[in-house]
Amino acid sequence: MTTASLEPAFVSAVQLLGGxxxxxxxxxxxxxxxxxxxxxxxxxSVDALVRITRITQSELARALAIPExxxxxxxxxxxxSPEESAKFVRFAxxxxxxxxxxxxxxxxxxxxQSPNVALGGATPLSLLDTDIGEDSVLDTLGRIEHGVFA
Known part of the structure; x- marks a missing residue:
């Protein structure tokens, strides 16, 4: 077994959107x-994202503020559209x-998909329809990564 095969196989944004x-x-x-x-x-790309995440198209549409x-x-x-594409890439x-x-x-x-105290009780997914929401989610992930929120 090689060292590379021991590494976790993470899904990239490119893969999430269909490769x-x-x-x-x-x-x-x-x-x-x-x-x-x-x-x-x-x-x-929408179908690929739904297939990989098992988040329904309805849930994604609602979270990204795109009418179904x-x-x-x-x-x-x-x-x-370019705006809708940006929201899907942001999510991925x-x-x-x-x-x-x-x-x-x-x-x-x-x-x-879980409410988060650091995000005012909102789910991170529900904040991804805006740049500010994305920044807040990424900031929270950074804090988690550095042990600020255990």
Missing amino acids: EGVLQAQPRVGLDWIPLLRRGLPAA RTLARRKREGAL RVLERAETVFEDLESALGWL
């Missing part, structure tokens, strides 16, 4: 996401970070 096959790109750094966001993510009917229409059209990147902190996808998903 290179769906995205038709392999973003490696933040700036690589910009062209994808500007043209809109393929609607298949709009999301259904985007899926028929084949692509999300936060989930990627949470998985790194908790070292497990299931634990990360559980944390995202």
